[in-house]
Amino acid sequence: MANNGRRSVKLKKGPTVGTGGHGRKALEGKGPTPKAEDRPYHKAFKNKQLSERSEAKRASGSRTTSAAARSGRSGPKGRATEEVVTGRNSVVEALRAGIPAKALHVAVRIEMDDRVKESLKLAAERGIPLMETGKPELDRMTDDAIHQGLVLQIPPYEYQDAYELAEETLEAWKKGHVANAPLFVALDGITDPRNLGAIIRSVSAFSGHGVVVPERRSVGVTASAWKTSAGAAARVPVARAANLNNTLKAFKNMGIYVLGLDGDGDVSLPELTLATEPVCIVVGSEGKGLSRLVRENCDQIVSIPIDSAMESLNASMAVGISLYEISRQRAAK
CATH class of the missing domain: 3.30.1330.30 (Ribosomal protein L30/S12)
Incomplete structure (x- = not known):
């Protein structure tokens, strides 16, 4: 058959592009067999995931519950815990x-x-x-x-409003419905519910009218505080302050003297001259003491004379001693 004058040409085979070792990994194998709990398709893997998820949830829930219990703070969207x-x-x-x-x-x-x-x-x-x-x-x-x-x-503790508590107590005192001048204790940075319970007990013992705690970074009335108060929590109102410094300023404007307790005080407790006036004692934590702003908002810083070998007193003990001295001076009036 005629090829119409065309000539077939054979091409010489030259070097070709290699695979570059693309199949080398397939020859190397997959290594040691992973543990059953590391194989996504294995039942042990699902059990491990469930266990880890449960452990994380338990730890997170425990921290949240215990923190809320210690502090008595509100839960999500302001709901009480x-x-x-x-x-x-x-x-x-x-x-x-x-x-x-x-x-x-x-x-x-x-x-x-x-x-x-x-x-x-x-x-x-x-x-x-x-x-x-x-x-x-x-x-x-x-x-x-x-x-x-x-x-x-x-049930969640029903806190009073700090300003309303002070205002009602002042009004009752001025009308003669309350024998002694208003006497409050405010807590600055106290986080131990047993300290709060002991303070509530002291306030009840020395005719105090209430305890003020900040909303944030502070202890609240928990079961532990109730127990330590030995029933006094049922008699002494505990009020909550959205901002402690603003509350102390409001107290001062109402005629209540704010006295801070600190080792480096302006006046020694036995020399206190404001005991018979309306008073709010502010106590800080044993380690940090009063915060700077709270200290600045105090009318006086009062110190308790103690042995030089003792660095500081427990917060509830310091409050108890101060309340006793104020009560003693009021009785001697």
Whole structure:
């Protein structure tokens, strides 16, 4: 057959472009077999993820609950945070102390002992609702804390407004409804609820009219504070201040003298001349003492004479000593 005059040409095969070792990894193998918990398709991997998620949730929830419980602060969107007391010993002690309770949750088919029996008896006598609750729900309520089948639900403390409390007390004193001049204690940086409870107890013992705590970075009225107060928390109002410095300024404008407690004071406690006037004592934490702004807003800084070998006093002890001296001077008037 004619090829129409065309001539076929054979091309000489030359060097070609290589793969560059693209298939080398396939020859190397995949290394050692990963552990079952590291294989995404394995059941052990899912169990590990669930365990880690549960642990993270428990730790986060525990921190949030314990912090709220210690400080008595509000929860999201300003809602008050409820507290729970867990464990047989803690629950029966809280009931003995008369701590306000919303409900006593008892595990289904709980193993009875003397503590459980006493808790049920005290709750019934005080009219506290008894709720039979399953273990999963108790675990959820307590963020998996050890509850031993008993959980006491504590309602949020109802704080008064600091300004309103001072105004009402002043008005009652001027009308003769209150025998002694208004006497308050304000806390600056106190975070231990036992300190708050002891201070409330001292305020009650020496005819004080209330305790003021800041809303932020401060202790609140918790079950621990109730217990330490030995029932005084039911008699002494605790007020909350949105801003402690502004509250102290308002107190001064109302005629209340603000006295700060500090080791380097302007006046020694026995030489205090304002004891018979309306007074608000401000106490700081044992370590940091009064903050700079609070110190500047005080009319006087009062020091308690102590042995030079002792650096400082516990906050509740310092308040108790100061309240005693003020009460002594008022009685001698």
